[in-house]
Amino acid sequence: MELELRHARIVVTISTAGSISAGAQELGLPQPSLTAQLRRIERAVGGDLFVRSRSGVTPTELGARLVPRLADLVRRADEVMAEALAGSAGPLRLGSTEWTPPTLREALQAALPDTVVQTRTLNPAAALDAVRRGTLAAALVPQVPGPAFGGAHGDGGGDDEPALARSLIVREPVWLAVPHGHPLTTGGPVDPAGLVELTDRCGLAWVRSSPDHWFHTVERRVLEAGGRGPDRVLHHVDSHQEAMHWVRDQGVAALTTPSGALPGVALVPVTGTARVDLALTWRGSAVSHETLHALVDALRAYYCAYARARPAYWSWMRRHPAEFPELRRHLPAPVAA
Numbered sequence: 001m002e003l004e005l006r007h008a009r010i011v012v013t014i015s016t017a018g019s020i021s022a023g024a025q026e027l028g029l030p031q032p033s034l035t036a037q038l039r040r041i042e043r044a045v046g047g048d049l050f051v052r053s054r055s056g057v058t059p060t061e062l063g064a065r066l067v068p069r070l071a072d073l074v075r076r077a078d079e080v081m082a083e084a085l086a087g088s089a090g091p092l093r094l095g096s097t098e099w100t101p102p103t104l105r106e107a108l109q110a111a112l113p114d115t116v117v118q119t120r121t122l123n124p125a126a127a128l129d130a131v132r133r134g135t136l137a138a139a140l141v142p143q144v145p146g147p148a149f150g151g152a153h154g155d156g157g158g159d160d161e162p163a164l165a166r167s168l169i170v171r172e173p174v175w176l177a178v179p180h181g182h183p184l185t186t187g188g189p190v191d192p193a194g195l196v197e198l199t200d201r202c203g204l205a206w207v208r209s210s211p212d213h214w215f216h217t218v219e220r221r222v223l224e225a226g227g228r229g230p231d232r233v234l235h236h237v238d239s240h241q242e243a244m245h246w247v248r249d250q251g252v253a254a255l256t257t258p259s260g261a262l263p264g265v266a267l268v269p270v271t272g273t274a275r276v277d278l279a280l281t282w283r284g285s286a287v288s289h290e291t292l293h294a295l296v297d298a299l300r301a302y303y304c305a306y307a308r309a310r311p312a313y314w315s316w317m318r319r320h321p322a323e324f325p326e327l328r329r330h331l332p333a334p335v336a337a
Contacts, residue, residue: 005077006165007041008070011049014038015067019056025168074289091116092291095127095139097214098240098260104302111298112291124214131164131283138282138292140169140299142257144218144274166281167292168326169299172257173275174222176268177244178204179251185312189269192225204253205232207246213238219255221274258313259306267312278303304330
Protein backbone atom coordinates (compact mmCIF):
# COMPACT_ATOMS: atom_id res chain seq x y z
CA MET A 1 0.00 0.00 0.00
CA GLU A 2 1.32 3.45 -0.94
CA LEU A 3 1.02 6.14 1.69
CA GLU A 4 -1.49 8.83 0.67
CA LEU A 5 -2.73 12.10 2.11
CA ARG A 6 -5.78 10.50 3.66
CA HIS A 7 -3.51 8.11 5.57
CA ALA A 8 -1.59 11.08 6.93
CA ARG A 9 -4.85 12.63 8.09
CA ILE A 10 -5.79 9.42 9.91
CA VAL A 11 -2.49 9.30 11.77
CA VAL A 12 -2.58 13.00 12.65
CA THR A 13 -6.18 12.78 13.84
CA ILE A 14 -5.39 9.85 16.15
CA SER A 15 -2.35 11.65 17.51
CA THR A 16 -4.25 14.89 18.10
CA ALA A 17 -7.31 13.16 19.59
CA GLY A 18 -5.12 11.12 21.92
CA SER A 19 -6.80 7.75 21.38
CA ILE A 20 -8.14 5.56 18.63
CA SER A 21 -11.68 5.78 20.00
CA ALA A 22 -11.57 9.60 20.07
CA GLY A 23 -10.05 9.62 16.59
CA ALA A 24 -12.81 7.34 15.33
CA GLN A 25 -15.42 9.71 16.72
CA GLU A 26 -13.72 12.69 15.11
CA LEU A 27 -13.52 10.94 11.74
CA GLY A 28 -17.00 9.43 12.04
CA LEU A 29 -15.72 5.87 11.60
CA PRO A 30 -16.37 2.72 13.60
CA GLN A 31 -13.43 2.12 15.94
CA PRO A 32 -12.63 -1.36 14.49
CA SER A 33 -12.45 0.14 11.00
CA LEU A 34 -10.05 2.87 12.11
CA THR A 35 -7.92 0.33 13.99
CA ALA A 36 -7.68 -1.83 10.85
CA GLN A 37 -6.70 1.18 8.74
CA LEU A 38 -4.02 2.22 11.23
CA ARG A 39 -2.56 -1.29 11.13
CA ARG A 40 -2.34 -1.14 7.32
CA ILE A 41 -0.63 2.26 7.54
CA GLU A 42 1.83 0.92 10.11
CA ARG A 43 2.63 -2.04 7.87
CA ALA A 44 3.28 0.39 5.02
CA VAL A 45 5.73 2.51 7.07
CA GLY A 46 7.43 -0.54 8.59
CA GLY A 47 6.47 -0.37 12.26
CA ASP A 48 4.06 0.75 14.97
CA LEU A 49 3.40 4.47 15.20
CA PHE A 50 1.66 4.38 18.59
CA VAL A 51 1.72 2.47 21.83
CA ARG A 52 -1.88 1.69 22.80
CA SER A 53 -3.03 1.70 26.43
CA ARG A 54 -6.23 2.24 28.39
CA SER A 55 -5.34 5.90 28.75
CA GLY A 56 -4.92 6.39 24.99
CA VAL A 57 -2.00 6.38 22.57
CA THR A 58 1.56 7.68 22.78
CA PRO A 59 3.98 7.82 19.84
CA THR A 60 6.61 5.13 19.46
CA GLU A 61 10.14 6.12 18.48
CA LEU A 62 9.08 5.73 14.85
CA GLY A 63 5.90 7.68 15.50
CA ALA A 64 7.80 10.52 17.15
CA ARG A 65 9.79 10.89 13.91
CA LEU A 66 6.96 10.43 11.40
CA VAL A 67 3.86 12.01 12.99
CA PRO A 68 5.24 15.60 12.88
CA ARG A 69 6.18 15.10 9.21
CA LEU A 70 2.72 13.74 8.43
CA ALA A 71 1.16 16.68 10.27
CA ASP A 72 3.26 19.06 8.16
CA LEU A 73 2.12 17.23 5.02
CA VAL A 74 -1.54 17.68 6.02
CA ARG A 75 -0.97 21.35 6.83
CA ARG A 76 0.70 22.01 3.47
CA ALA A 77 -2.04 20.16 1.60
CA ASP A 78 -4.66 22.28 3.36
CA GLU A 79 -2.78 25.44 2.44
CA VAL A 80 -2.68 24.38 -1.22
CA MET A 81 -6.39 23.58 -1.19
CA ALA A 82 -7.27 26.84 0.54
CA GLU A 83 -5.32 28.83 -2.05
CA ALA A 84 -6.90 26.90 -4.91
CA LEU A 85 -10.39 27.43 -3.55
CA ALA A 86 -9.71 31.09 -2.88
CA GLY A 87 -8.97 31.53 -6.56
CA SER A 88 -12.11 29.74 -7.67
CA ALA A 89 -15.10 31.86 -8.62
CA GLY A 90 -17.50 28.93 -8.39
CA PRO A 91 -19.99 28.47 -5.56
CA LEU A 92 -19.60 25.96 -2.74
CA ARG A 93 -22.36 23.41 -3.29
CA LEU A 94 -23.61 21.66 -0.18
CA GLY A 95 -26.23 18.93 0.03
CA SER A 96 -28.66 17.94 2.76
CA THR A 97 -31.37 15.33 3.03
CA GLU A 98 -35.10 15.33 3.82
CA TRP A 99 -35.36 19.12 3.59
CA THR A 100 -33.21 22.24 3.73
CA PRO A 101 -34.60 25.09 5.87
CA PRO A 102 -33.79 28.51 4.41
CA THR A 103 -32.26 29.43 7.76
CA LEU A 104 -29.75 26.58 7.36
CA ARG A 105 -28.42 27.99 4.10
CA GLU A 106 -28.27 31.44 5.70
CA ALA A 107 -26.25 30.06 8.64
CA LEU A 108 -23.78 28.34 6.31
CA GLN A 109 -23.45 31.47 4.19
CA ALA A 110 -22.79 33.54 7.32
CA ALA A 111 -20.04 31.10 8.33
CA LEU A 112 -18.37 31.53 4.90
CA PRO A 113 -18.94 35.21 4.05
CA ASP A 114 -16.38 35.23 1.24
CA THR A 115 -17.86 32.19 -0.52
CA VAL A 116 -21.10 31.81 -2.46
CA VAL A 117 -23.00 28.93 -0.83
CA GLN A 118 -25.57 26.91 -2.77
CA THR A 119 -27.65 24.15 -1.16
CA ARG A 120 -29.46 21.16 -2.62
CA THR A 121 -31.82 18.61 -1.10
CA LEU A 122 -31.25 14.96 -2.07
CA ASN A 123 -31.80 11.56 -0.56
CA PRO A 124 -28.75 10.20 1.33
CA ALA A 125 -27.58 7.81 -1.40
CA ALA A 126 -27.82 10.50 -4.09
CA ALA A 127 -26.04 13.02 -1.84
CA LEU A 128 -23.14 10.64 -1.18
CA ASP A 129 -22.89 9.84 -4.88
CA ALA A 130 -22.84 13.55 -5.74
CA VAL A 131 -20.01 14.12 -3.26
CA ARG A 132 -18.04 11.22 -4.76
CA ARG A 133 -18.54 12.61 -8.29
CA GLY A 134 -17.61 16.12 -7.21
CA THR A 135 -20.91 17.80 -8.07
CA LEU A 136 -21.28 18.57 -4.34
CA ALA A 137 -18.43 19.75 -2.15
CA ALA A 138 -19.99 18.16 0.94
CA ALA A 139 -23.31 16.88 2.20
CA LEU A 140 -25.10 16.67 5.55
CA VAL A 141 -26.25 13.07 5.57
CA PRO A 142 -28.09 10.90 8.13
CA GLN A 143 -26.35 7.58 8.67
CA VAL A 144 -27.01 4.52 10.79
CA PRO A 145 -24.07 4.04 13.18
CA GLY A 146 -22.12 0.79 12.95
CA PRO A 147 -20.07 -1.24 10.50
CA ALA A 148 -23.16 -2.52 8.67
CA PHE A 149 -23.59 0.85 6.98
CA GLY A 150 -20.77 0.27 4.51
CA GLY A 151 -21.82 2.99 2.08
CA ALA A 152 -21.21 5.62 4.72
CA HIS A 153 -17.68 4.55 5.46
CA GLY A 154 -16.25 3.29 2.18
CA ASP A 155 -16.79 2.06 -1.32
CA GLY A 156 -17.10 -1.62 -0.64
CA GLY A 157 -15.05 -2.38 2.46
CA GLY A 158 -12.27 -4.93 2.47
CA ASP A 159 -8.79 -3.43 2.28
CA ASP A 160 -9.94 -0.31 0.44
CA GLU A 161 -9.64 2.99 2.27
CA PRO A 162 -12.82 5.05 2.52
CA ALA A 163 -13.29 7.40 -0.42
CA LEU A 164 -15.25 9.82 1.76
CA ALA A 165 -14.35 11.51 5.01
CA ARG A 166 -16.88 12.71 7.52
CA SER A 167 -17.29 14.65 10.73
CA LEU A 168 -20.08 13.81 13.13
CA ILE A 169 -22.34 16.80 13.80
CA VAL A 170 -24.70 15.12 16.26
CA ARG A 171 -25.98 11.66 17.10
CA GLU A 172 -29.76 12.07 17.23
CA PRO A 173 -32.13 9.89 19.26
CA VAL A 174 -35.22 8.34 17.70
CA TRP A 175 -38.39 9.46 19.49
CA LEU A 176 -42.13 8.98 19.26
CA ALA A 177 -44.12 11.74 17.58
CA VAL A 178 -47.76 12.22 18.64
CA PRO A 179 -50.29 15.02 18.21
CA HIS A 180 -49.80 18.10 20.38
CA GLY A 181 -51.47 17.71 23.77
CA HIS A 182 -51.69 13.91 23.64
CA PRO A 183 -51.66 12.28 27.11
CA LEU A 184 -48.51 10.31 26.26
CA THR A 185 -46.50 13.53 26.46
CA THR A 186 -47.01 13.72 30.24
CA GLY A 187 -45.81 10.22 31.11
CA GLY A 188 -42.06 10.55 30.57
CA PRO A 189 -39.82 8.32 28.43
CA VAL A 190 -41.31 5.10 27.09
CA ASP A 191 -39.68 1.68 26.74
CA PRO A 192 -39.35 0.55 23.10
CA ALA A 193 -40.34 -2.99 24.11
CA GLY A 194 -43.77 -1.72 25.13
CA LEU A 195 -44.12 1.09 22.59
CA VAL A 196 -46.50 -0.62 20.15
CA GLU A 197 -48.70 -1.98 22.94
CA LEU A 198 -48.81 1.47 24.55
CA THR A 199 -49.95 3.21 21.39
CA ASP A 200 -52.50 0.44 20.78
CA ARG A 201 -54.02 1.10 24.20
CA CYS A 202 -54.22 4.78 23.34
CA GLY A 203 -55.99 3.99 20.06
CA LEU A 204 -53.23 5.51 17.94
CA ALA A 205 -52.76 4.33 14.38
CA TRP A 206 -49.34 4.73 12.73
CA VAL A 207 -47.59 6.07 9.69
CA ARG A 208 -44.33 4.35 8.76
CA SER A 209 -41.47 4.95 6.37
CA SER A 210 -41.51 3.33 2.95
CA PRO A 211 -39.25 0.27 2.72
CA ASP A 212 -36.82 2.06 0.40
CA HIS A 213 -36.48 5.10 2.68
CA TRP A 214 -33.25 5.36 4.71
CA PHE A 215 -35.15 5.62 8.03
CA HIS A 216 -37.01 2.35 7.51
CA THR A 217 -34.23 0.19 8.98
CA VAL A 218 -33.95 2.29 12.14
CA GLU A 219 -37.72 2.45 12.50
CA ARG A 220 -38.05 -1.31 12.22
CA ARG A 221 -35.48 -1.90 14.97
CA VAL A 222 -37.39 0.32 17.38
CA LEU A 223 -40.91 -0.81 16.57
CA GLU A 224 -40.04 -4.50 16.61
CA ALA A 225 -38.19 -4.31 19.96
CA GLY A 226 -41.30 -5.73 21.60
CA GLY A 227 -41.56 -8.60 19.11
CA ARG A 228 -44.01 -7.10 16.64
CA GLY A 229 -44.73 -3.93 14.71
CA PRO A 230 -47.98 -1.96 14.84
CA ASP A 231 -51.07 -3.54 13.25
CA ARG A 232 -52.77 -0.27 12.26
CA VAL A 233 -50.57 1.43 9.68
CA LEU A 234 -52.55 3.98 7.65
CA HIS A 235 -49.83 5.19 5.32
CA HIS A 236 -46.17 4.80 4.32
CA VAL A 237 -44.26 8.04 3.85
CA ASP A 238 -41.12 9.07 1.99
CA SER A 239 -39.91 11.81 4.37
CA HIS A 240 -40.05 12.88 8.00
CA GLN A 241 -41.87 16.02 6.94
CA GLU A 242 -44.68 14.02 5.34
CA ALA A 243 -44.89 11.82 8.43
CA MET A 244 -45.14 14.86 10.71
CA HIS A 245 -47.99 16.31 8.64
CA TRP A 246 -49.87 13.05 9.14
CA VAL A 247 -49.21 13.13 12.88
CA ARG A 248 -50.37 16.73 13.19
CA ASP A 249 -53.34 16.60 10.83
CA GLN A 250 -54.59 13.02 11.23
CA GLY A 251 -53.76 12.35 14.88
CA VAL A 252 -51.54 9.32 14.30
CA ALA A 253 -48.18 8.20 15.71
CA ALA A 254 -44.79 8.02 13.99
CA LEU A 255 -41.13 7.73 14.82
CA THR A 256 -38.74 10.55 13.99
CA THR A 257 -35.50 12.19 14.91
CA PRO A 258 -36.23 15.41 16.85
CA SER A 259 -34.92 17.58 14.03
CA GLY A 260 -37.64 16.15 11.80
CA ALA A 261 -40.52 17.33 14.00
CA LEU A 262 -42.88 20.16 13.03
CA PRO A 263 -44.83 22.68 15.13
CA GLY A 264 -48.04 21.04 16.33
CA VAL A 265 -46.26 17.72 16.89
CA ALA A 266 -45.21 16.58 20.36
CA LEU A 267 -42.19 14.38 21.02
CA VAL A 268 -41.97 11.57 23.56
CA PRO A 269 -38.50 10.20 24.43
CA VAL A 270 -37.95 6.51 23.73
CA THR A 271 -35.28 4.96 25.95
CA GLY A 272 -32.33 3.04 24.58
CA THR A 273 -33.28 3.32 20.92
CA ALA A 274 -30.98 3.25 17.92
CA ARG A 275 -29.54 6.62 17.07
CA VAL A 276 -28.93 8.33 13.77
CA ASP A 277 -25.62 10.02 12.96
CA LEU A 278 -26.05 13.38 11.29
CA ALA A 279 -22.67 13.82 9.61
CA LEU A 280 -20.99 16.21 7.23
CA THR A 281 -19.42 14.09 4.50
CA TRP A 282 -16.90 15.18 1.89
CA ARG A 283 -14.40 13.69 -0.53
CA GLY A 284 -10.78 13.63 0.54
CA SER A 285 -9.23 17.09 0.33
CA ALA A 286 -11.92 18.58 -1.90
CA VAL A 287 -12.69 21.11 0.85
CA SER A 288 -10.04 23.00 2.79
CA HIS A 289 -9.51 22.38 6.49
CA GLU A 290 -10.51 25.95 7.32
CA THR A 291 -13.75 25.65 5.36
CA LEU A 292 -14.58 22.31 6.97
CA HIS A 293 -13.95 23.71 10.44
CA ALA A 294 -16.27 26.64 9.72
CA LEU A 295 -18.97 24.37 8.29
CA VAL A 296 -18.87 21.86 11.16
CA ASP A 297 -18.99 24.59 13.79
CA ALA A 298 -21.84 26.38 11.99
CA LEU A 299 -23.83 23.15 11.63
CA ARG A 300 -23.47 22.29 15.32
CA ALA A 301 -24.45 25.81 16.36
CA TYR A 302 -27.42 25.73 13.98
CA TYR A 303 -28.56 22.36 15.34
CA CYS A 304 -28.61 23.75 18.88
CA ALA A 305 -30.51 26.84 17.76
CA TYR A 306 -32.98 24.59 15.92
CA ALA A 307 -33.41 22.41 19.02
CA ARG A 308 -34.29 25.46 21.14
CA ALA A 309 -37.53 25.72 19.15
CA ARG A 310 -38.50 22.28 20.48
CA PRO A 311 -38.69 22.90 24.23
CA ALA A 312 -39.05 19.24 25.28
CA TYR A 313 -36.02 18.22 23.25
CA TRP A 314 -33.94 21.23 24.29
CA SER A 315 -34.73 20.48 27.94
CA TRP A 316 -33.64 16.87 27.40
CA MET A 317 -30.37 17.96 25.78
CA ARG A 318 -29.59 20.27 28.69
CA ARG A 319 -30.31 17.53 31.25
CA HIS A 320 -28.35 14.87 29.33
CA PRO A 321 -25.31 16.65 27.82
CA ALA A 322 -23.26 13.43 27.89
CA GLU A 323 -25.51 12.13 25.07
CA PHE A 324 -24.40 15.03 22.85
CA PRO A 325 -20.61 15.36 23.27
CA GLU A 326 -20.16 16.88 19.80
CA LEU A 327 -22.35 19.84 20.82
CA ARG A 328 -20.53 20.53 24.08
CA ARG A 329 -19.27 23.94 23.00
CA HIS A 330 -22.72 25.09 21.98
CA LEU A 331 -24.75 23.80 24.93
CA PRO A 332 -25.34 25.96 28.02
CA ALA A 333 -24.45 24.74 31.50
CA PRO A 334 -26.31 21.48 32.26
CA VAL A 335 -29.41 21.61 34.44
CA ALA A 336 -30.39 19.10 37.09
CA ALA A 337 -32.23 16.02 35.81
